[in-house]
Amino acid sequence: MTSLKDILSPFTAWKNVILEPVTIKDPINDRPGAARYRGFHKNDITKCIGCGTCEDICENEAIDMVPVEGIETKDGDSGLRPKIDYGRCCWCALCVDVCTTNSLSMSNEYKWIDTDPDNFRFIPGVDKKSWDDNEAGWKKPEPNYEFYGLKRAEMGELHPEERDHSFIEFIKGYSKQQAQEEADRCVECGICTATCPAHMGIPDYIRAIRNDDIEEGLRVLYETNPLPEICGRICTHKCESVCSIGHKGEPLSIRWLKRYIADQVESEHYKKILETENLVKNGKKVAIIGAGPSGLSAAYYLSLLGYECTIFEKLPEAGGMMRYGIPEYRLPYDQIDKDINYILSLGVEIRYNVNIGSDITLDQLHLDYDAVFAGTGLHLGRSTRIDGSDHENVYQSIELLRKITLGEEIHVAEKIVVIGGGNVAMDITRSLARLQKIKYGKVQTLATSLETEDKMPADREEVVEAREEGAIIDPGWAPQSIEIVDGKVKGLHVTQCLSLFDATGAFNPQCNLDNKKFFEADMVVESIGQGMDLGYISENIKDNLTMGPRGRIQVDKYFQTSLPWLFLGGDIIQGPDVIHGIANGHQAARGIDNYLNAKG
Amino acid sequence: MMKNSIFNISPDRSKYPEKDAEGNLMVDLDSQKYVKLWQGPQHPGVTGNMSLELTISGDEIIQAKTHVGYLHRGFEKLMERRKYIQCFPTCIRMCVAEPDYNEYNLAAGIEELSGIEVPEMAQWLRTLVLEMARLQSLLRVVPGQGGTFALGLGVQWGVYLRDLILDLFEELTGGRVYHMYILPGGVRGLLPDGFKKRMEETLKKIDEFVVNIDNLMFSNAVFKQRAKDVGIIQPEWIDQFGIVGPNARSAGFMRDVRKDYPYLVYDQLDFEPMTMNYSDIYNRARLRWHDLIMTVDLIRQIMAKIPETGDIKAPTPNVLHWKIPRNETYIRSESSRGEYGFYMVSDGTDKPRRINLRGPSYVHAISLLEHMLINANIADTAAIMVSLQTCPPEIER
Ligand code: SF4
Ligand code: SF4
Ligand code: SF4
Numbered sequence: 003m004t005s006l007k008d009i010l011s012p013f014t015a016w017k018n019v020i021l022e023p024v025t026i027k028d029p030i031n032d033r034p035g036a037a038r039y040r041g042f043h044k045n046d047i048t049k050c051i052g053c054g055t056c057e058d059i060c061e062n063e064a065i066d067m068v069p070v071e072g073i074e075t076k077d078g079d080s081g082l083r084p085k086i087d088y089g090r091c092c093w094c095a096l097c098v099d100v101c102t103t104n105s106l107s108m109s110n111e112y113k114w115i116d117t118d119p120d121n122f123r124f125i126p127g128v129d130k131k132s133w134d135d136n137e138a139g140w141k142k143p144e145p146n147y148e149f150y151g152l153k154r155a156e157m158g159e160l161h162p163e164e165r166d167h168s169f170i171e172f173i174k175g176y177s178k179q180q181a182q183e184e185a186d187r188c189v190e191c192g193i194c195t196a197t198c199p200a201h202m203g204i205p206d207y208i209r210a211i212r213n214d215d216i217e218e219g220l221r222v223l224y225e226t227n228p229l230p231e232i233c234g235r236i237c238t239h240k241c242e243s244v245c246s247i248g249h250k251g252e253p254l255s256i257r258w259l260k261r262y263i264a265d266q267v268e269s270e271h272y273k274k275i276l277e278t279e280n281l282v283k284n285g286k287k288v289a290i291i292g293a294g295p296s297g298l299s300a301a302y303y304l305s306l307l308g309y310e311c312t313i314f315e316k317l318p319e320a321g322g323m324m325r326y327g328i329p330e331y332r333l334p335y336d337q338i339d340k341d342i343n344y345i346l347s348l349g350v351e352i353r354y355n356v357n358i359g360s361d362i363t364l365d366q367l368h369l370d371y372d373a374v375f376a377g378t379g380l381h382l383g384r385s386t387r388i389d390g391s392d393h394e395n396v397y398q399s400i401e402l403l404r405k406i407t408l409g410e411e412i413h414v415a416e417k418i419v420v421i422g423g424g425n426v427a428m429d430i431t432r433s434l435a436r437l438q439k440i441k442y443g444k445v446q447t448l449a450t451s452l453e454t455e456d457k458m459p460a461d462r463e464e465v466v467e468a469r470e471e472g473a474i475i476d477p478g479w480a481p482q483s484i485e486i487v488d489g490k491v492k493g494l495h496v497t498q499c500l501s502l503f504d505a506t507g508a509f510n511p512q513c514n515l516d517n518k519k520f521f522e523a524d525m526v527v528e529s530i531g532q533g534m535d536l537g538y539i540s541e542n543i544k545d546n547l548t549m550g551p552r553g554r555i556q557v558d559k560y561f562q563t564s565l566p567w568l569f570l571g572g573d574i575i576q577g578p579d580v581i582h583g584i585a586n587g588h589q590a591a592r593g594i595d596n597y598l599n600a601k602g
Numbered sequence: 603m604m605k606n607s608i609f610n611i612s613p614d615r616s617k618y619p620e621k622d623a624e625g626n627l628m629v630d631l632d633s634q635k636y637v638k639l640w641q642g643p644q645h646p647g648v649t650g651n652m653s654l655e656l657t658i659s660g661d662e663i664i665q666a667k668t669h670v671g672y673l674h675r676g677f678e679k680l681m682e683r684r685k686y687i688q689c690f691p692t693c694i695r696m697c698v699a700e701p702d703y704n705e706y707n708l709a710a711g712i713e714e715l716s717g718i719e720v721p722e723m724a725q726w727l728r729t730l731v732l733e734m735a736r737l738q739s740l741l742r743v744v745p746g747q748g749g750t751f752a753l754g755l756g757v758q759w760g761v762y763l764r765d766l767i768l769d770l771f772e773e774l775t776g777g778r779v780y781h782m783y784i785l786p787g788g789v790r791g792l793l794p795d796g797f798k799k800r801m802e803e804t805l806k807k808i809d810e811f812v813v814n815i816d817n818l819m820f821s822n823a824v825f826k827q828r829a830k831d832v833g834i835i836q837p838e839w840i841d842q843f844g845i846v847g848p849n850a851r852s853a854g855f856m857r858d859v860r861k862d863y864p865y866l867v868y869d870q871l872d873f874e875p876m877t878m879n880y881s882d883i884y885n886r887a888r889l890r891w892h893d894l895i896m897t898v899d900l901i902r903q904i905m906a907k908i909p910e911t912g913d914i915k916a917p918t919p920n921v922l923h924w925k926i927p928r929n930e931t932y933i934r935s936e937s938s939r940g941e942y943g944f945y946m947v948s949d950g951t952d953k954p955r956r957i958n959l960r961g962p963s964y965v966h967a968i969s970l971l972e973h974m975l976i977n978a979n980i981a982d983t984a985a986i987m988v989s990l991q992t993c994p995p996e997i998e999r
Contacts, residue, residue, distance in 0.1 A: 008823040015755055015818050024762050036769075038776040038791060058922060061688035094691040094782045099790075100921070108776075140776045143791050146913055149687070150920035186920045212923065 028113075035110030040093045040140045042111050043086055045127035047073065049105035052080035053191035053246040056097035056106055059149075064090035065097060070128050077197045078244035088122040095140045100149045102189060102246035108140035109133035152251020155184035157258060162470040167439040169330040172467075173235070173258070178214070181262040184255050185211040187247055194241035194256060199576075200226045200585040204241055204256055211259055217275045219263035224276050227260075227584050228302035228345055229295060229324075231337040234261025236328050238425070238461065238579045264340075272344045281348060284308030286598055289371040291358050291538070294322020295580045296377030296572030298345055299587025300594070305348040307595050312371070313352040314362070318408075320352055322379050323573070324580060326404040327426065329433045359538035368567055372601075373594045375561075376539075377572030377583060380532035386421060390484025391528065395491045399430035399529035406433060414441050415525030419494045421481050422529030423451025428464040430529055435473045445472030448521055452499045452511055454478040476521075480513045484526055493522040534574045543568070560593025561586055569594060629657055629665060636664070641983055643672045652967065652994040654987075658980055666975035668968045670998045677999040681957050686712055686786065687921040689954065694780050696959055696999040699742070702735040703937045705784035707944040708957070710865070711933040712786040715926045715948050716919070722867075723912030724788035729866040730904050731775070731783055732935065733897055738767040739938040740894040741808070743991055747887040748819045750985040751828045756815050763811055766804045773797060786924075788915030798905050805898050812895055820888060829884035833974055833986035837879075843973075844965045847940020849990055852881035852889045859936035871903050883982075883989040890991075893938070925952045932960075939963065939991045959999055967992035 026033050035041050047070070057065040067082040075081030084097070084106070098106050106126070111133035116122065127134070158174035159165075165172040176184065190205040198204065203222045210219035223230040237257050245253030273279045286309050290297045293315040301311040319325055321338045346352065358364060367374050383398025385391050395413065399422065405412050414437045420427055431449040438445050449468070451458055455477045458465060465475055479496035486492065498517035504510040536555075539547070548564040550556035554575060557563055561571040571586030573579075620628050629636055642653030651672035657665035677696050681689040686708075693708045694701035706728060713720060720728075741764040745756030768778040773794050775783035783790050819825050837853045839845060850857040858875040860868040876892045878885050918924065926948035934943040943960035967990065974986055 004823045004826070008821050008826060011817040011821040012819075012824075015814070018755075036772040036776070037794065038774075039772060040776040040782075055922070059687065061684055061691050092691050092780070093777065094780075095776065096687065096691070096782075143914065147788075147790070147915045148917070150922070151917065186923070189920070189922055209923075 035112050035138065037110065037138045038140055039108070039110035039112065039138065040095045041109045041136075042088075042114065042131065042133055043084075043098075043126040044107050044109050044131075044134055044136070044139065045084065045125075046105040046107075047083055047127035049103050050083055050101075050127070051078055051103055051105075051193065051246060051249070052082035053102050053189065053193050054080065054082065054084075055100050055102050055189045055191055055246065056084050058189070059096045059100045060091075061094075061096070062090040062092055064088070064092075068125065070125060075196075077240070078193060080193065080196065083125050083128060085123060085125045089119070098140055099142045099147075100189075101142065102191070103249040104142060107142075109136040110138040111136060148250075150189060150247070151183070151187045152247065154252045154255050155180040157255065162467075162472075165331065166445065166471040167436060169433075169436060171235075171334045172331055175265050176255075176258055176262045181211050181259060182214070185209075185259060187251075188254050189246060191246045193244055193246050194254075197244045198241045199579075199582045200588065202226045202241075202260075207263060208254070208256070208259055211262065216263055216266045220267050220272070220275050223260060223263060226588065227581075228299055229341045229580070229584060230260055230264040231341045232295075232324055232333060233581060233584070234258070234264050235337065236324070236333050237581050240581075269340055269344060273347065278306065278348055281305060282308055283310060283349075286310070286372045287312070287370070288594060289314065289367040289374045291364075291367075291374065291376040292316075292322055292378040292572070293320035293342075293352055294377055294379045294572055295324060295583030296587040296590070297322070297375065298342060299584040300375045300377065300569075300571070300591045301350045301587075302345045302348065303588050303591035304594060305345070305350055307591065309594070311350045313350060314356045314358055314367075315352055315354050316357055318354050320354075322377075323381075323578075326381075326407045327400060327429070329403065329406065329429050331432070331436070332429070357538070359540070364538055364540055364543055364568075372598055373567050373569065375569040375571065375587070375590050375594065376574075377570070377587060378534065378536070378538070378574055379583075380534050380573045380578055382533040382535050383528065384531045384533055386481050386528055386530060388481050388483050390486050390491070391526075393484065393486055393491055393526075395524065396484060396526045396528065399426055399527050400532055402430055402527065403433065412437075413525065414438060415491075415523070416442055416446060417523045418447045418525045418527060419521045419523040420447065420449040420527045420529055421451070421494070422449065422531075423453045423458040423460055423477055424529065424531070425460045425464055426532075427451065427529035428460045428468050430527055431473050431475075432464075432468050432471055434527070435468070435471050439472070447472075448474040448476060448523070450475075450479045450481070450494070450496060450521065451477045452480055452502055454499075457502075476519075479519060480511050482518075485520075491524050491526060493520050494526055495520055532573075532578070536574070558593075559589070560596065561590040562593050562597065566597055627665065631657075635659055639980065641980075642669075652992070652997070654971075654975070654983065656975070656980065656983070661980050663975045663978050663980055663983065666972045668972055670968075670994065672998075673994055674998045678957055678959065681954055683953065685922065685952050686924050686926065686954065689957070690782060690785060691780070693957070694782065695995070697937070697942075697961065697993055697996040698779070699993055699995075700735045700739050700937050700939075701780050702731050702784065703935050703942045704944075704959075705781065706732060706935050707933045707942065708946075709784045709786045710935075711931055711944055711946040711957075712924075712926065714931050714933065715929050715946070716786075716924070718787055718916050718918060720788055721913035721916055723792070723909050724914050724916075725866050726904060726908040727789045727793070727914065728784055729868065729871075730901065730908065731771070731781065731789075732866070733900050733904065734767055734771060736938040737808070737894070737897045737901065738764045738771075740890055740897060741767065741811075743938065743988075744887065744890050744894055745815055745819065747829070747883065747890075747985070747988055748815075748822075748825060750988045751825060753819060753822070753825060756818050759811055759814065763804070763808055766807065770797070770801055770804060773800070785915070786921070787918040788913070790914070792911060792914060793908070801901065801905060805901060808894075808898055812891070812898075815891065820884075820891065826884060828982075828985065829882065829887060829989075831882050832982050833883045833886075833978070833989050835881035835886075835970075835974070837881075839970070839973075843970045845940075845970060846962050846965070847936065847938075847991075848886060848889050848893060849881070849940065849962075849966060849970075851875060851877045852886045854879040854881075857940065859934050859941050863934065865935060867904075867907075870907065871900055873900055873903075883985055886989045890938075923952050925950060926954075934960075937962065939966070939993065942996075959996065961993070961996035961999075962991075963993045963996045966990040967994065967997055 160172040207222040480499040498514040572583035693704040745760040775781035940962040947956040949955040
């Protein structure tokens, strides 16, 4: 039954007439969004690298990557920036959380009135907005909140004590689980591909690893690189230095992933997987000088096009600097052979121990073949030319490395100083350290370079590993003289190096002569770069070649010289490194094909 | 339905319409005895875009048909074309009023299928947002029942307080309505500084609201007259129709996923969902009012017990190519309307093969409502519908 209370109690609501209204009078009373509010985007465009990962994750396709005036495409930066369409955006902020550089964030601004709908599509950070300086707004949550792994999958290595007295390969290679874990971290942005000299399809082969489709992975590798076992071990991996993931975490181990694919496939399956069982010959012949990376690469891609290739090699085995410059603990000979044997199996012929110039002339090759490619590399050592550098116990690293490969006995002193801070310097340092360990049971090798530690051209891991193996690396010193007493090397005098280049950018080291050091040694190795020997190019040919800057012969983008039948590539043109050589060889193969097709 | 009240002026119309030998209604629209009336899709008494096709005789409903199709966005299908992470902004839109249960179900499903353990801190924060979602929903629904009888004042109060909860959502998650807070592996942030204090201030205001709404609505002769003994859910219908949540509890059936299949940290919280044994509009509203009190209490318990800090997210595979092996699962959570479930099928790719929502409104707004409206007075249509707490976006996803 209806009670009196039920009639009266609703009237208690009248007490509300004395309360303050709660409605906000906007815009008279502004109400800013909360500190984490997901409002209009902001982008620090100097930090953004245009990787497009934000575009990838956006489920509404609200983001387009567009070119921006004043931002250049360069290594590690696509030059594009995200443009956001607020007719599509749902303010989920997944783009912010996934951003590889943390450049993208959101302001706490949620109000914006405009009569032109097109204005609601803009490039945050480029098109200036009133909220660009808002501190508040959504940022990627910290810490331990990531949409992908920032740490590398662990790579098995021989312990320094196991490896410091042996030339056994010390990087063990990824297991399937490690490789897939590592491959999972890739965001498929392709920033690496743009930087790789050979423009390898890196995100594609990494995807193949994730899908456990090794055959597809191998096909992707061979599209641009016929030496994957080699590159998978010793490539200078410029790709890794620009990898998007490297901005917040450790870059992908792209090189080891490449090696993982090649390691999984037995040689006998290559032809089937790569569909090279029935190559059709086109009846044309190409001579290639030097069985280094560029020559082998040219031979491989020319063979695919039907050319008959003959490589002329000065040394008893193929591989060039890869075999005679890089120590075995980094690149075992059987792996070099695996890559090369596959190329040879396509019908490529190598004539060993042939010196062009003396055994057969370049002019003769011109007569016998339709085109010639030369990738002869940098095999001459360079000297510092300081006092004492002509002593017999002062060596060139490149010669020592070659002798080690050839199995020749080399002089290994008890105390050694290496001059140089590049990868070759590290190779000789670590090789000599091993030989000292074997011979004397202890390591007394020291390497010094003009560059300070942060500017050393050698890969970081080379420096770290050299130290692990007992070598001392003491960078930042300029060699002054080698002290010789009673006809014996006593050591190296150095002074502190302040800078390498002058204001014009020319190489002109400046030293602090008050800060000196003396490195005791009875043997000195110079490793400050290599020179080329173009002696095989006869004078009459040379006269017809156009020269480019720094004494190099000029070539076009297909590595064709001013003599249309002669193509040059590899370290004598670009680099020095293996991957440039491979890229040059590939491009030259295209150039030779174009040239010979046009010639008919 | 006869009522023993001075306000009851409805004559007994139970002889209309006549039935044939099999008991089917014989509705001849040309007989001039019946009228077809559409309530909705644009109608203040309809929750969302849904419509009821009513056949009435006088002011009594003799047939009712629920029509949907005004809100279909194909979300379930869209999710089949999206990577798992991209399904989150889509799934939340399947229930506008309480998006968080979608986030939770989808994340929990992905985690179960991928074998991912969610850190404890994130479990507490997830529980918190799910209860906040319930709270803001009940703040509309409880006074909303008064609104169906033109008692709009409580709705104003509720909307205000709901906005204060949305303020807290905004602080915690960065969004007011679509929170995007629960993602696979965890959540997207710790409690901001001072959050607990502001939460308590708001909860105190809700304590007052609880008393005020009691005086305004539940001790209100008009509301009682309109809401009591109307829209009854018979206990035998519960399993017959698949009725869940408050609608089932008011009819004497303890149905609450938080108790029946505990998830997150509910087993560490002290609460006893109410049951009643007579389910009319009044009692269902009253039960939701009790739920509101219980939710406030649960949030206070969470605020007291939640760890100070901790990991908010477990490491997951890269969200851009997260593949889930072939499998299936059914994930459920208790929304303010009852069991809210996702049936999920994965096929080894980076996109779901199927995500099917089993929401309470599908039953409550279609089969149950159509049944309950027969012989109801057209003036009670909106009240009955709201008392079932139907949510069209969740029917049509
Ligand atoms: S906030 Fe969400 S919808 Fe908007 S651009 Fe970013 S990812 Fe796309
Ligand atoms: S993800 Fe970040 S760094 Fe990459 S393009 Fe987008 S905003 Fe720039
Ligand atoms: S390896 Fe790094 S740079 Fe290359 S696609 Fe993957 S994430 Fe991008």
